[in-house]
Amino acid sequence: MKDRNFLKVLLIVTVLCVILTVAHAVYAVDAYDRSSIIEFIAREPW
Amino acid sequence: MGRGKKICKQVAVLLLVVAIFAAFNGAMYAFLTGRLANNFSDTSQAKMVDVGKYLPHEEASDLAKIHTDFSMTGDLPVLDGAAALVPVYASVIHSVYPEGSVTYEGGHFSDENYYGENFAPDSKMQYQNTVRGYKAVVDGTVDVLFCAGPSQDQIAYAEEQGVELVYVPIGLKAFVFFVNGKNPVDGLTTEQIRQIYEGNITNWSEVGGPNRVINPVSRLEGSGSQTMMEAFMGEREIGAKSPMALFGGSIGFSFRYYMDGIVENGKVKMLSLNGVYPSAENIQNGSYPVIAQFYAIYRADNDNENIPLLIEWLLSEEGQTLIEECGYVGLN
Numbered sequence: 001m002k003d004r005n006f007l008k009v010l011l012i013v014t015v016l017c018v019i020l021t022v023a024h025a026v027y028a029v030d031a032y033d034r035s036s037i038i039e040f041i042a043r044e045p046w
Numbered sequence: 047m048g049r050g051k052k053i054c055k056q057v058a059v060l061l062l063v064v065a066i067f068a069a070f071n072g073a074m075y076a077f078l079t080g081r082l083a084n085n086f087s088d089t090s091q092a093k094m095v096d097v098g099k100y101l102p103h104e105e106a107s108d109l110a111k112i113h114t115d116f117s118m119t120g121d122l123p124v125l126d127g128a129a130a131l132v133p134v135y136a137s138v139i140h141s142v143y144p145e146g147s148v149t150y151e152g153g154h155f156s157d158e159n160y161y162g163e164n165f166a167p168d169s170k171m172q173y174q175n176t177v178r179g180y181k182a183v184v185d186g187t188v189d190v191l192f193c194a195g196p197s198q199d200q201i202a203y204a205e206e207q208g209v210e211l212v213y214v215p216i217g218l219k220a221f222v223f224f225v226n227g228k229n230p231v232d233g234l235t236t237e238q239i240r241q242i243y244e245g246n247i248t249n250w251s252e253v254g255g256p257n258r259v260i261n262p263v264s265r266l267e268g269s270g271s272q273t274m275m276e277a278f279m280g281e282r283e284i285g286a287k288s289p290m291a292l293f294g295g296s297i298g299f300s301f302r303y304y305m306d307g308i309v310e311n312g313k314v315k316m317l318s319l320n321g322v323y324p325s326a327e328n329i330q331n332g333s334y335p336v337i338a339q340f341y342a343i344y345r346a347d348n349d350n351e352n353i354p355l356l357i358e359w360l361l362s363e364e365g366q367t368l369i370e371e372c373g374y375v376g377l378n
Contacts, residue, residue: 043083
């Protein structure tokens, strides 16, 4: 594809990825406050 | 560059960008999101106290029963309390309230209903846990609340409403700290725990463990556990923690009965404090260092004549025996 079109596609994909990542982070921060502390520690990777 | 090669290169760049974000989100899931279990998720419902197992006057219920000549009649006080004390006040109702005084409706947890629609409005047993329970006893919808001591916000709320609460100690419970079952650290001193929560000790290697950041986890503000933790810290502030602590090895706190008796999770382990493990024996003999009173709490202006009778019975030998049969320690 032409360079200009590729950059548009790259920008769109990057923005979508950023939005999804931010949404994931916001959900995680919100759910953390309401999470079971015991489950959180039990599922900890060691 | 040939057209085909150019397209391949462009696709590779796009895939690389997606892969980088996927890897980042995957790591976030592994260390954070995947470990979160909301209090009202199917997974956690099974781990929260299941009031259905503690219904008074049901044969299958796991309750203590004391043979006593004392019984309640007339205007029965509505009882409510913290999750860890459900077995206590349910056993009180089981022992001294008449049958038919509790109506359990089960219910479903949801975003609007954190605790489910457990009991009918006219049931003499309710379960709203600490935060909502304190509000309910101040507002007058609950007569006697079985709970740990109040948080500053809960004291302030009562004062704002012009309500004086009476706190009657009725038993003792152990406050415990716990870690993941695979954490090699088995015990800490009380000073080490305070320093961890202050933020002065930040790595498990400083306390004999592996080289891994410590994640000191706190509870919901106003909950019994958080209030107890603030009392444990005394004048010392719980410090802010680095965001990277989320990827570390966590330490948390709770009341022992809630950990051992109600939430049976072998993937966590309780820590010894000052060399003393929080076994039932060590709590009974007073050697475990962090023990707190729990209370029967009611409004000073509540004129229900059965309340002083109930309190007197709870402090009697029979009432204290019932509390000990529920797994706690009596005042004596």
